Amino acid sequence: MVQYLKQNLVFVISLIITVAVVIWALVSGDSFVAAVNGVMGALTSNFDWLYIYGATLFILFSIALAISPCGKTKLGGNDEKPEKGTLAWFAMLFSAGMGVGLVFWGVAEPLSHYVAPMAGIDPLTEEAQRFSLRSCFMHWGLHPWACYAVVGLALGYFAYRLKKPALISSTLEPLLGKQSTGATGVIIDIYVAVLTVMGVATSFGMGCIQISTGLDFLYGIPSNVFSLTIIVGLTCVVYTWSVVSGIDRGMQILSNVTMILCGVLMVLAFALGSSIDVVRGFLVGVGDWLTNFIQDSVRLESQGDASWIRGWRVFYWAWWLSWAPFVGIFLARISRGRTIREFVFGVVIAPTVVSMVWFSIFGGVSFEAAGGLSADQLAAITGSPETSPYVVFAQMPISMVLSLITIVVLFGFFVTSANSATYVLSMLTSNGENFPPTVKKLFWGVVLAFVAFAFMMSGGVSGIQKIAIIISFPFFLVMIIMCIAMVKALHEERHPKAGGSDGSSDE
Secondary structure, eight states: OOHHHHHHHHHHHHHHHHHHEEEHHHHHHHHHHHHHHHOOOOHHHHSSHHHHHHHHHHHHHHHHHHHHHHGGOOOSSSTTOSOOOOOHHHHHHHHTTTHHHHHHTTTHHHHHHHSSSSSTTTSSHHHHHHHHHHHHHHHSSHHHHHHHHHHHHHHHHHHSSSSSSSGGGGGGHHHHHGGGHHHHHHHHHHHHHHHHHHHHHHHHHHHHHHHHHHHHHOOOOSSSHHHHHHHHHHHHHHHHHHHHHHHOIIIHHHHHHHHHHHHHHHHHHHHHHHHHHHHHHHHHHHHHHHHHHHHHHOOOOBBBBOOHHIIIHHHHHHHHHHHHHHHHHHHHHHHHOOBBBHIIIIIIIIHHHHHHHHHHHHHHHHHHHHSOOOHHHHHHHHHHHHGGHHHHHTTTTTHHHHHHHHHHHHHHHHHHHHHHHHHHHHHTTTTTTTTTHHHHHHHHHHHHHHHHHHHHHHHHHHHHHHHHHHHHTTTHHHHHHHHHHHHHHHHHHHOOOOOOOSSSSOO
């Protein structure tokens, strides 16, 4: 037993912490929610500047690394080739990193900014529409994907080029030295494992609630504890099967199918809506986004009012940070053999373009639908984002088809997010093994489902998001150290005399 605990210290302690949080949420829900709200308020009001400037810093870091001479360095040996084809690779990274959120917020967020924009902009105007798309492009573009890229680059470089264990602690070795494999490293890996559980509970909970709401809206199946239990159980079975099947089988198949259906949904929405307005919105939105990018990236308030910035932008940057460990580690795992430049452009630039197209289409559809809705209906949609796509689609031709595809796409996206997180958790708690034991995959699959269900019962979607955001705050410091450590390691590789290296330079 003692030997087992030594070899599985990260696994055991991270599990104990996770169970303790779940018990607190279930046994004393009121105190749990009060504590979450209190800490969340303190973070967003006192450290909004850190979230805003930090996320922008990660964009600059990843792009600078890509265009520098280090961009030619591979995440692996010099002769290694990518394990995945480009399309399959993109489908997997996009599904893991963004899919659930796009479906959940695709209609609700554009309408929210249109109805209640930042201070100084009149609601329900053309200016509000332009502000809405520009804000969606910001929230789902370069900033979140740069956070993922920083983690993915560091782990891919240290694990597959420098042959270190695939653990976050390994990426800090140039600065922490022996402490990266000692007590400090163990604490960091335990923290990342717990953060991964909390982060994926966000997507799991959001997906389950929106699927349940959709089934209620379409078929009258009540959205209650029983239906949520069935959805959680079914989802757990599917994503656990896919992760046990392996990256090259179940996970890749699910990602490809989901992306195809996502494309079908986009094409149908584009064709059935006002396509001219969508194209115009995309072109104008991109122009507004580029023109205001620097200003929006560092803005902390508008006309002395910081409420919108804190409620949306700071919230999103914190949310993406909670996803960064498991998405970044998964991206590193599927990107072995690619250069740093390929990785950055594939992970940061390409998904940003897809997200812009997505919000242009569904933002256009939602703006068109807003013209036929009352103020009370608009308030109801923005107040209940899980119902928004179904309410808007109800005003379009073949609304049942669109809503049904939405449910299937949502299911596919959050299954792929959950199985990538399950895989990453198994790696993290197996000393960074690239092929962790099946029993741990099965175990973490069940634990994730249980945690998400417990959080849904205690705090709903808002509660789930806040939990992940709070626990992610210290990861900012970890990521900054990670950037410095990677620059130091790359410099030592390219200039062996400066610090000694393994001689695997590309020069």
